[in-house]
Amino acid sequence: MKVTFLGGAGEYGRSSFLLEYSQGTVMVDCGVMKKDVPMKEKYPLLRQRDARKIDAVFVTHSHEDHTLALPWLSRLGYRGPVFATGQTIKQTKRYISSWRKNQRNIPYSPADERRLAFVKLPDYRTNEWLRFNDHLTFKYGRSGHTAGSVWFAFHADSQTVFFSGDCSLESTLLSYEWPKIQQVDLAVMDGAYGDFDADQAELLGEAAAAVAVAASSGEQVLFQVPSVGKSQELLAACAKQHIPLYADSGVSKGCEELAESPDWLNGEDTRTFFRRIARPGSPVTKVQKPSDVQPGSAGFFTAETLLAHKERLTGKNVHLFSAGPEDEELKNFACQASIPYTKFKLKVHPGLRENQRLVSMLRPVRTVFTHGTPENVQRLIGKMPGCSEYVACSCGDTVDVKADLGEKQALRGKSK
Numbered sequence: 001m002k003v004t005f006l007g008g009a010g011e012y013g014r015s016s017f018l019l020e021y022s023q024g025t026v027m028v029d030c031g032v033m034k035k036d037v038p039m040k041e042k043y044p045l046l047r048q049r050d051a052r053k054i055d056a057v058f059v060t061h062s063h064e065d066h067t068l069a070l071p072w073l074s075r076l077g078y079r080g081p082v083f084a085t086g087q088t089i090k091q092t093k094r095y096i097s098s099w100r101k102n103q104r105n106i107p108y109s110p111a112d113e114r115r116l117a118f119v120k121l122p123d124y125r126t127n128e129w130l131r132f133n134d135h136l137t138f139k140y141g142r143s144g145h146t147a148g149s150v151w152f153a154f155h156a157d158s159q160t161v162f163f164s165g166d167c168s169l170e171s172t173l174l175s176y177e178w179p180k181i182q183q184v185d186l187a188v189m190d191g192a193y194g195d196f197d198a199d200q201a202e203l204l205g206e207a208a209a210a211v212a213v214a215a216s217s218g219e220q221v222l223f224q225v226p227s228v229g230k231s232q233e234l235l236a237a238c239a240k241q242h243i244p245l246y247a248d249s250g251v252s253k254g255c256e257e258l259a260e261s262p263d264w265l266n267g268e269d270t271r272t273f274f275r276r277i278a279r280p281g282s283p284v285t286k287v288q289k290p291s292d293v294q295p296g297s298a299g300f301f302t303a304e305t306l307l308a309h310k311e312r313l314t315g316k317n318v319h320l321f322s323a324g325p326e327d328e329e330l331k332n333f334a335c336q337a338s339i340p341y342t343k344f345k346l347k348v349h350p351g352l353r354e355n356q357r358l359v360s361m362l363r364p365v366r367t368v369f370t371h372g373t374p375e376n377v378q379r380l381i382g383k384m385p386g387c388s389e390y391v392a393c394s395c396g397d398t399v400d401v402k403a404d405l406g407e408k409q410a411l412r413g414k415s416k
Helices: 048-053 072-074 086-102 111-113 199-216 230-240 248-257 268-275 302-308 328-336 353-362 374-381
Strands: 002-007 017-021 023-031 056-058 081-085 117-123 137-142 150-156 161-162 186-190 221-222 246-247 284-288 298-301 319-322 341-343 366-370 397-400 410-414
Touching: 002 366, 017 150, 017 161, 023 072, 072 086, 072 111, 081 086, 086 117, 086 248, 186 353, 199 221, 199 230, 199 298, 199 319, 221 302, 230 246, 230 248, 230 268, 230 298, 246 248, 246 366, 248 268, 248 284, 298 302, 302 328, 319 328, 328 341, 366 374
Parallel strands: 023 056, 056 081, 081 117, 161 186, 186 366, 221 298, 221 319, 246 284, 246 298, 319 341
Antiparallel strands: 002 017, 002 397, 017 023, 137 150, 150 161, 397 410
């Protein structure tokens, strides 16, 4: 077995991993780089011959940097199944539609999008080895990043490879399901935060308190968030501050889907809150534009919605907040328009202690951290337990799962 990093190694974005074993090839995730970069850096390092030899794609979750190159993969000739949870499939289709509306020079057509053959993974089969074919088995479990997000493990050729996906073991909103795996030969892990270490509940409390203070002073609080993920966790935290809450259609849709997926949520209080959002008398009012948010209230919007109405933000008592990932265009606009802008650090990826716990439990022979800059990954490796050999990779590198343990560099070459 070997894993080739077609994106996401040594960088934050376009996560795409090719897993080859003696009898076939599968891919885990197929995302884009969201920031403004040349086309060759925006999409994974895929070739037509790669696309045509892949037997299946397994998607950890719906976010753009893990899914939005799927239509391009279809354009290159991929015709196999795309396995994901039902929640991830619904969210991914929305992201694909939004990406088409908001991007220029997309290298594929709507027909390529329609050819994607999504296959739903059942929620009740988690942490159970399932047979893909006579040579490969796999299992998955909740990863705590979004509703529907999962980790994957694959077993073939007497070897096991684990992909953490984006994960959060400390989410106050979503549950994490510990992998039941006896031996891991290679773990591909989420290293987005490097060695950052903080308690998620404390970070959320600080953000919610700051929103309450700004709202109590009569400011119109506008929070830039993704449509699913930390937006819903923030909403639940801010609801405890007893201030009026608003959300755009994308964030509201994410809330309603959580109400339909109570098994993914942590605790009965959280389940009750999202059930209320989906019913009349909701504690969160759905709005179309930021100007609908009343002074002394907080509104939750995607960056696209805020930018589409940015001219109406000037000259008002507005305070922009961001929980990340920050939108540089929105941030620059706020600076130029002298609009107060506050960035909060919230965790939807594992901090140092979470990665230490996960590696200590899995005890992989070899570990590769992705989704982070080389500097962040090196700081993280320096503080990890000694039960694994850590390999720093870049895009295009291939790791041979069965390489000798004494090798310090586990790279078999570069993908062209």
